[in-house]
Amino acid sequence: MMKIRTEAAERHVLTITVDNEAGILAKIAGLFTARGYNIDSLTVADITENHALSRITIVTNGPPAQVDQIRAQLERLIPVHKVVDLTEVGPYVERELALIKVAGTGDIRVEALRVAELFRAKVVDTTTRSFVFELTGTPDKIDSFVALMRELGLVEVGRTGIVGMVRGPEGT
Amino acid sequence: MGTERSGADILVESLVRQGVEYVFGYPGGAVLPIYDALFGDERIRHVLVRHEAGAAHAAEGYARSTGKPGVVLVTSGPGATNAITGIADAFMDSIPLVVLTGQVATALIGSDAFQEADTIGISRHCTKHNYLVKDPAELAATIDEAFQIATTGRPGPVLIDIPKDVQVASAMLHDAAPQRRNRYAPRLEASTDEIAEAIALMEKAERPIFYTGGGVINSGPRASALLRELQGLTGAPVTSTLMGLGAFPADSPDWLGMLGMHGTYESNMAMNRADLIVCVGARFDDRVTGRLDAFSPHSIKIHIDIDRASINKVVPVDLGIVGDCATVLEQLVQAWGNRKPRDLTAWKQQIDGWRARKSLSFPKSDKAIMPQLAVQRLYELTRDKDPIITTEVGQHQMWAAQHFHFFGPNKWLTSGGLGTMGYGLPAAIGAQCGNPGELVIDVAGDASIQMNIQELGTATQYRLPVKVFILNNQWMGMVRQWQELTYESRYSQSYSDSLPDFVKLAEAYGWKGIRIENESQLDDGIRAMIAHDGPVIVDCQVSNEANCFPMIPSGAAHTDMILPGDEVAGTMDDEAKALV
Numbered sequence: 001m002m003k004i005r006t007e008a009a010e011r012h013v014l015t016i017t018v019d020n021e022a023g024i025l026a027k028i029a030g031l032f033t034a035r036g037y038n039i040d041s042l043t044v045a046d047i048t049e050n051h052a053l054s055r056i057t058i059v060t061n062g063p064p065a066q067v068d069q070i071r072a073q074l075e076r077l078i079p080v081h082k083v084v085d086l087t088e089v090g091p092y093v094e095r096e097l098a099l100i101k102v103a104g105t106g107d108i109r110v111e112a113l114r115v116a117e118l119f120r121a122k123v124v125d126t127t128t129r130s131f132v133f134e135l136t137g138t139p140d141k142i143d144s145f146v147a148l149m150r151e152l153g154l155v156e157v158g159r160t161g162i163v164g165m166v167r168g169p170e171g172t
Numbered sequence: 173m174g175t176e177r178s179g180a181d182i183l184v185e186s187l188v189r190q191g192v193e194y195v196f197g198y199p200g201g202a203v204l205p206i207y208d209a210l211f212g213d214e215r216i217r218h219v220l221v222r223h224e225a226g227a228a229h230a231a232e233g234y235a236r237s238t239g240k241p242g243v244v245l246v247t248s249g250p251g252a253t254n255a256i257t258g259i260a261d262a263f264m265d266s267i268p269l270v271v272l273t274g275q276v277a278t279a280l281i282g283s284d285a286f287q288e289a290d291t292i293g294i295s296r297h298c299t300k301h302n303y304l305v306k307d308p309a310e311l312a313a314t315i316d317e318a319f320q321i322a323t324t325g326r327p328g329p330v331l332i333d334i335p336k337d338v339q340v341a342s343a344m345l346h347d348a349a350p351q352r353r354n355r356y357a358p359r360l361e362a363s364t365d366e367i368a369e370a371i372a373l374m375e376k377a378e379r380p381i382f383y384t385g386g387g388v389i390n391s392g393p394r395a396s397a398l399l400r401e402l403q404g405l406t407g408a409p410v411t412s413t414l415m416g417l418g419a420f421p422a423d424s425p426d427w428l429g430m431l432g433m434h435g436t437y438e439s440n441m442a443m444n445r446a447d448l449i450v451c452v453g454a455r456f457d458d459r460v461t462g463r464l465d466a467f468s469p470h471s472i473k474i475h476i477d478i479d480r481a482s483i484n485k486v487v488p489v490d491l492g493i494v495g496d497c498a499t500v501l502e503q504l505v506q507a508w509g510n511r512k513p514r515d516l517t518a519w520k521q522q523i524d525g526w527r528a529r530k531s532l533s534f535p536k537s538d539k540a541i542m543p544q545l546a547v548q549r550l551y552e553l554t555r556d557k558d559p560i561i562t563t564e565v566g567q568h569q570m571w572a573a574q575h576f577h578f579f580g581p582n583k584w585l586t587s588g589g590l591g592t593m594g595y596g597l598p599a600a601i602g603a604q605c606g607n608p609g610e611l612v613i614d615v616a617g618d619a620s621i622q623m624n625i626q627e628l629g630t631a632t633q634y635r636l637p638v639k640v641f642i643l644n645n646q647w648m649g650m651v652r653q654w655q656e657l658t659y660e661s662r663y664s665q666s667y668s669d670s671l672p673d674f675v676k677l678a679e680a681y682g683w684k685g686i687r688i689e690n691e692s693q694l695d696d697g698i699r700a701m702i703a704h705d706g707p708v709i710v711d712c713q714v715s716n717e718a719n720c721f722p723m724i725p726s727g728a729a730h731t732d733m734i735l736p737g738d739e740v741a742g743t744m745d746d747e748a749k750a751l752v
Contacts (some may be wrong), residue, residue: 023296031297065484072485075480076480077301079355
């Protein structure tokens with residue numbers, strides 16, 4: 001009998017500069033679904049004073065040839081100005097912001113606060129029975145923090161998905 | 173300077189300024205203001221189709237045969253959704269269309285209003301670009317950019333969705349052309365390094381081959397001329413995809429015929445054994461490559477394509493050149509200069525050995541007309557008129573590609589990428605509009621022709637003398653053939669039951685109908701078709717169970733072709749069955 005085969009995937013971070021026009025996000029997200037590409041995270045925000053351009057950061061994974069094809073497919077969309085594969089262009093930083101709500105009293109509450117200090121998470125809301133922590137870092141760091149909080153009364157997590165930028169003085 | 177005009181007037185003026193001669197369309201509630209603006213306007217000729225799918229295919233036929241963009245005008249909701257197949261077809265085959273769709277008034281969008289559909293959402297992935305215009309002041313610039321995007325770079329369909337209130341509301345129509353945003357600037361030229369590398373590879377190749385495609389046609393007649401020039405300089409043999417037929421003349425001794433699933437044995441074997449493939453404006457489609465891991469294993473591959481996304485999409489290449497076919501071919505011709513071509517005698521002898529297999533031969537029959545013979549006679553009896561041929565999709569399409577021969581671009585209009593049955597009749601209507609006085613023939617099958625048969629009325633209304641030549645074998649022939657080869661002849665739903673009397677149908681629409689039942693009537697029937705100064709349907713009754721060979725079965729390599737006379741097993745393994 002026939003079996004479905006899959007290929008080994010690599011993680012890539014793409015930044016996409018686009019005209020800030022109606023439907024552009026649907027166009028890009030739809031391109032990924034229509035052609036069977038993966039989106040692990042996606043962020044988008046306006047980045048210019050006159051609101052003309054947006055920067056989209058997409059984390060994708062796929063075999064190298066597919067990632068190259070994703071870039072080519074994105075570049076041929078009319079409102080797309082530029083696609084940069086941060087993973088290809090060299091050392092880069094990536095950051096994600098998370099809000100993490102933890103509820104509890106007594107020792108576990110003290111322990112949650114202590115761990116938060118170790119991770120340099122900020123307390124942005126508190127009651128006598130809960131905290132909301134704000135944590136910025138790499139996705140790995142946030143994963144570790146959330147894993148620890150799971151034992152200390154984790155209620156919910158909200159994450160932004162990452163934004164990234166190449167290191168050094170040059171722009172992309 | 174300018175004047176205050178309604179959105180509908182601005183639209184019509186903008187089309188006139190783009191040089192639009194024909195609009196293929198169908199009216200409805202959400203485009204009534206535009207139809208009113210067109211009323212009595214002599215500058216644009218509107219062709220009223222009978223179904224919106226016909227409008228899109230007619231615009232495609234017009235575009236392919238003239239090289240100019242085709243324009244479609246349809247209403248919201250069902251008007252737009254009916255046109256989608258033709259738009260998707262144009263997207264796959266890179267045909268420049270500008271599609272204007274009406275939309276419900278801005279305030280009603282999203283309210284499930286009468287005849288509302290999310291046209292922008294539905295067409296997003298089958299258009300090169302699309303727009304929803306919410307302000308009549310943006311119409312002129314949007315239309316200008318739409319034509320630029322549709323016709324430059326890799327051509328394709330661009331859709332503009334226009335709410336009814338935007339057609340009625342007014343804005344300034346300026347005398348000057350709109351300021352372009354210039355955000356779309358495809359790369360046309362190759363770098364000198366790329367050209368030098370390509371020339372070096374071409375100069376030292378012992379077994380080179382040109383593999384050309386629709387990109388050469390789309391790039392304009394100059395690209396075909398330059399291809400012939402470069403071929404003359406290098407001496408390399410030429411094969412072409414279905415889409416590229418006509419770019420290279422079929423009577424050249426270096427013409428190998430079409431390649432791929434129903435291509436010739438010599439072209440597929442030459443692709444397999446070549447040491448250099450120069451791909452010009454083709455995209456390594458699965459119908460061309462056969463089994464990928466066995467595709468041309470020993471060759472260096474150069475790929476010239478205007479779309480960067482086509483390069484390395486399916487087959488990794490050694491040298492990808494992003495650029496316009498005509499421009500890059502001209503660069504190559506110039507760079508080749510006075511170089512002497514390599515002696516390719518041994519390679520051409522090898523090719524002649526494959527040619528000797530006569531892969532396009534077919535069994536004779538004294539009972540029924542063989543469909544291949546019908547196409548051969550049609551070709552012989554019309555070749556002095558250099559006709560434009562359109563097709564539907566299926567066996568008849570492949571027989572036409574194999575047995576009709578082309579000598580110039582824009583003469584062969586067929587649905588290649590999407591494979592749309594029902595394409596040929598409306599495409600012939602569009603082609604006839606753009607080429608009055610030329611002979612336009614839709615080579616059709618009995619099943620395909622019924623998919624847009626309503627367009628017979630359109631040809632009657634505009635006195636378009638198109639010819640429809642039906643190879644009537646009473647089957648969906650290609651489906652039946654695959655069932656014979658793959659599913660042990662279990663002919664599930666592929667019999668064309670309850671066929672109409674095509675001659676009476678022709679007459680009912682004011683066409684001439686001719687029936688050809690045996691070989692002795694074949695030539696006279698074709699001559700009578702050509703001689704009639706008006707539209708004609710020929711119901712050519714052919715052998716019912718003829719197969720289209722040669723054939724690379726799905727999942728097989730170029731070297732594993734089924735040739736005429738081969739025994740076939742009648743079944744395939746699951747891996748092969750899973751491929752289209």
